[in-house]
Amino acid sequence: MSLWTDPQTPANLRPVREPIASSRVVIIGGGVVGCAIFRRLAIAGLQPILVEAAADILDGASKGNSALLHTGFDAPENSIELACVQAGYREYMAIKHKLNLPLVESGALVVAWDEEQFAKLPAIVERAHRNGVTDVMQIERDELRKREPFLSDRALGAVLIPGEHIIDPWSAPLAYAHQGLAHGGRILRRCRVTGGELDGQRWMLQTTLGDIAADVVINAAGNYGDLVEAINRESPFTITPRKGQFVVFDKPASKLLHAIILPVPTERSKGIVACRTAFGNLLVGPTAEDQQDRSRAEVDQATLERLIAKGIEMIPGLADHSVNAIYAGLRPATQFKDYQIAVDRQRRWVTVGGIRSTGLTAALGIAQMVGRDFAEAFDGVRDEEPIWTPVPNLAEDRARPYLTEAGGDVVCHCELVTRSEIEAALAGPLPAGDLGGLKRRTRCMMGRCQGFYCSAQVFALAEGRLAS
Amino acid sequence: MTHKSDVLILGGGPAGLSCARALRGLGVHNAVLLERESALGGIPRHCGHVGFGLREFGRICSGPDYAKRLADQAAGTDLRLRMTALKLEPGGLVRTTGPNGPEDFQAKAVVLAFGARETPRSARLISGSRPFGVMNTGALQQFVYLHGKCPFQRPVVIGSELVAFSTLLTLRHVGIKPLAIIEENERITAREPGTWVARLGFGVPVLTRTRLIRIIGRDKVTGIEIDRGLGSEEMECDGVILTGKFRPETALIAPSHLEIDAGTRGPSIDPYFRCSDHNYFAAGNMLRGIETAGQCWREGRAVAEMVIAELENRLPARExxxxxxxxxxxxxxxxxxxxxxxxxxxxxxxxxxxxxxxxxxxxxxxxxxxxxxxxxxxxxxxxxxxxxxxxxxxxxxxxxxxxxx
Structure with a gap:
């Protein structure tokens, strides 16, 4: 008999408050990783509960990333990260149509800007091949110019990674969450876990909404991962949030680029990327700045100016384009290079920590890994017939409601968001929890005017209707 | 099906509406005007205070009143609301969407009158966190005058162009006195500053030579950091209104075939208000950012005359x-x-x-x-x-x- 499958109440149970909810498994953290695990375990029939401290899912590390689907070509060899990225990549490709998720097939180019970087290109190709990404190859300067005519002619050459692509960083995890809900999972927002005890066979988690009982707890708490881990054990890792600032240029700039432009990486970070977004903009970032604050990521004028200068250095034509948006994200860096994934069957606790910027891709792979472990441990866990829950399309390369809907009443003129899109985001099984959630679900107020024209109307529509 | 007419006006603010009216006066009876909002009038529609119309109507009226008069005067033109232009193509072909779904319009002369908007926080690259409560005057006015709401109680006003004083009037309408007006230059930007401040400033302190350094607050604004030349200091507030720094609304022009001028940031025009494609004209604030509504109104009329000249082949066709x-x-x-x-x-x-x-x-x-x-x-x-x-x-x-x- 597995340790996991014996939820009988121990005899020495002391009287406790009645839990507000109980489940075989509770996932702490509604980021992309939490949502992907939630989906997987829900499909497996486990009826998981996902708890999120913020007013809406995707409010932490998953809020501000560069939205890339990675191949793992540059991941550390034989790492958990590599395995999860590649498994996640494959699953995304397999399910994207069913969930109506976009894929901008851009490819990526690691560009060498000086001789020293140029000399490192062959090693990048070799590692990619060792990582199983066999279509990666070095290309000459002329070929690079042909592919990216707007790139600065200072570029000496590049490594081409055909499989790296651009996705929608919010619709994907939202779709995972919706699918999990369709399979009987529950999501509790504004539910911050403050402590917990393993009482014999069962966890009782204290949260701001009340106690929640669970046979197994999964820590997917992102930037709070080490603090949540301390509920179970002294955390073997420490999170030092790494801030990344980004500049988003207005849509006309996107014609200056086809591929994702990556720098030759350093030990510390993947470096500053320039790429299009699924929404039709052009993005430059992130920086890599360590900080202590886990929730607040500030932008900084001097840094943003440097990012813009860096963008113009790579793509001189960017000088003629204006900035739409600025943002900063926090990625949960630890002292270790690899992800911190561990299963403690004895104590019924799963750790999924230190998931860095690759997490958007890796989430589905991580979820597979956690799901496999549950399947081994639980009797009779088997996948249900998947219920597909397609999400509304926000990507620019496919038709959006303003083009297809008769009576399409455009509220946000910059991003062409219709009234019915906003109405839909305020309804359904997981309505927007706050303004940020509404923006991520629809893109309203996220365009070049940043709400000059539409914010009052958006607020009037949303008044009293933001959930959680 | 493509809807064809002699003239198509895009934008129902002062420039577009005065152009529509003038065209009727000059004998054009098949002009079409498209406005993306659900009401005509443009920015004055949500400037609830007085200060409009002296030149046009011989009396001073409020923004909404002014907007209504302009709309009334344009009556008789084919005016269509909630119509969003999506794409400008050569030959005066304009792709749109609206209550009937996607539609194409084509005209011998397309008048672009999209107006201007203030530069938002993002494009100003202002440091700090990104809480709710940072907005432009345009957004504030819609909250206050169109929806009867004010998103804060103790805001600061950044900038001292004329529009900053429009902000003061807007706030007074809901009984709010801002904590300060912050201007980085030595003096106030608006003309006749003494008069304006005395009459409308209501004792709001004006901090000149003061720079906004940083915005503070996680979910809502809780304060700002400023520099008055003596190093940084914090000021508690619950909102930041970023006024002025208007720029032409060129969302449709930038991706189109029309030439944009690096200086005005609007379309390059010839002396007849024609763009680099002679099927397109431009009028009002989209030419260069903000001027008064009266100025835009006059330009709308001037453009109407040039449109007639173009329709009669009186203007040079060459480059x-x-x-x-x-x-x-x-x-x-x-x-x-x-x-x-x-x-x-x-x-x-x-x-x-x-x-x-x-x-x-x-x-x-x-x-x-x-x-x-x-x-x-x-x-x-x-x-x-x-x-x-x-x-x-x-x-x-x-x-x-x-x-x-």
Whole structure:
């Protein structure tokens, strides 16, 4: 008999408050990783509960990333990260149509800007091949110019990674969450876990909404991962949030680029990327700045100016384009290079920590890994017939409601968001929890005017209707 | 099906509406005007305070009243609301969407009158967190005048262009006195600052030579960091209103085939308000950012006359003979596209300097100074002058120059 499958109440149970909810498994953290695990375990029939401290899912590390689907070509060899990225990549490709998720097939180019970087290109190709990404190859300067005519002619050459692509960083995890809900999972927002005890066979988690009982707890708490881990054990890792600032240029700039432009990486970070977004903009970032604050990521004028200068250095034509948006994200860096994934069957606790910027891709792979472990441990866990829950399309390369809907009443003129899109985001099984959630679900107020024209109307529509 | 007409006006603010009215007066009866909002009037629609209409209607009225009068005067034109233009294509073909779904319109003359908007926090690259409560005047006015709400109680106002005083009036409407007006320059930008502040400032402190350094607050604004030249200090507040720094709304022009001027950031035009594609005209604040509604109204009328001239084939069909180049501290000059033989039409130049300057402003044609005058100019004031077209008999190179004394 597995340790996991014996939820009988121990005899020495002391009287406790009645839990507000109980489940075989509770996932702490509604980021992309939490949502992907939630989906997987829900499909497996486990009826998981996902708890999120913020007013809406995707409010932490998953809020501000560069939205890339990675191949793992540059991941550390034989790492958990590599395995999860590649498994996640494959699953995304397999399910994207069913969930109506976009894929901008851009490819990526690691560009060498000086001789020293140029000399490192062959090693990048070799590692990619060792990582199983066999279509990666070095290309000459002329070929690079042909592919990216707007790139600065200072570029000496590049490594081409055909499989790296651009996705929608919010619709994907939202779709995972919706699918999990369709399979009987529950999501509790504004539910911050403050402590917990393993009482014999069962966890009782204290949260701001009340106690929640669970046979197994999964820590997917992102930037709070080490603090949540301390509920179970002294955390073997420490999170030092790494801030990344980004500049988003207005849509006309996107014609200056086809591929994702990556720098030759350093030990510390993947470096500053320039790429299009699924929404039709052009993005430059992130920086890599360590900080202590886990929730607040500030932008900084001097840094943003440097990012813009860096963008113009790579793509001189960017000088003629204006900035739409600025943002900063926090990625949960630890002292270790690899992800911190561990299963403690004895104590019924799963750790999924230190998931860095690759997490958007890796989430589905991580979820597979956690799901496999549950399947081994639980009797009779088997996948249900998947219920597909397609999400509304926000990507620019496919038709959006303003083009297809008769009576399409455009509220946000910059991003062409219709009234019915906003109405839909305020309804359904997981309505927007706050303004940020509404923006991520629809893109309203996220365009070049940043709400000059539409914010009052958006607020009037949303008044009293933001959930959680 | 493509809807065809002689004239298509995009934008139902002061410039677009006055153009529509003037066209009717000049005998064009099949013009169509498209407005993307659900009401006509443009920005004045949500400027609930007085200060409009003296030139146009001989009396001072409030923004909404003014907007309504403009709309009434344009009645008779085919006015369509909630119509969003999506794409401008050569030949005057405009792709739109609206209550009936996607529709195409085509006209011999398309008048672009999209207006201008303030520069948001993002494009100003302001440091700090990104909480709710940071907005432009335009958004604030819609909250207050269209929805009867105010998102904060103790905001600060950044900038002191004329619109900052519109912000004060807007706040007074809901009984809110801002904590301060913050201006990074030495003095207030709006004209007649003394009068404005005395009459409308209601004792709101004006901090000049003060820079906004950073915005503080996680979900909502809790304060700002400012620098008055003595290092940084914190000021508690619950909102930040970013006023002014208007820029033309060129969302549709930037991705189109039309040429944009780096100075005005609006479309390059010729003396007849035509863009680089002669099927397109431009009017009002989209030419250069903010001027008064009255100025836009006048431009709308002027454009109507030029549209008639174009429809009657009275305007040169060829490419312009010269493009204006700038020398010295000039932010912009328009028109940018010049013809040598402007028929019956003196060249009216409008310009702004990029910094406070005393000196000489000259127009140099093919190396010869054809016009000049002494100026003492500030960046926020418009400079305008007429050049009789005899001065342009030959022209390959036209440059507008400012020699700072």
């Amino acid at each position: 312009p003979d010269a493009h204006v180049t700038l020398q010295g501290p000039l932010a912009y000059v328009y028109p940018q596209r010049i013809y040598r033989d402007a028929p019956d039409h003196p060249l009216l130049f409008k310009a702004r300097v990029s910094r406070a300057v005393r000196g000489r402003l000259s127009v140099v044609v093919d190396g010869k100074v054809v016009w000049s005058r002494r100026i003492s100019a500030l960046p926020e004031r418009r400079i305008a002058w007429r050049l009789p077209n005899r001065d342009m008999r030959s022209c390959q190179q036209v440059s507008v120059e400012v020699d700072a004394a």
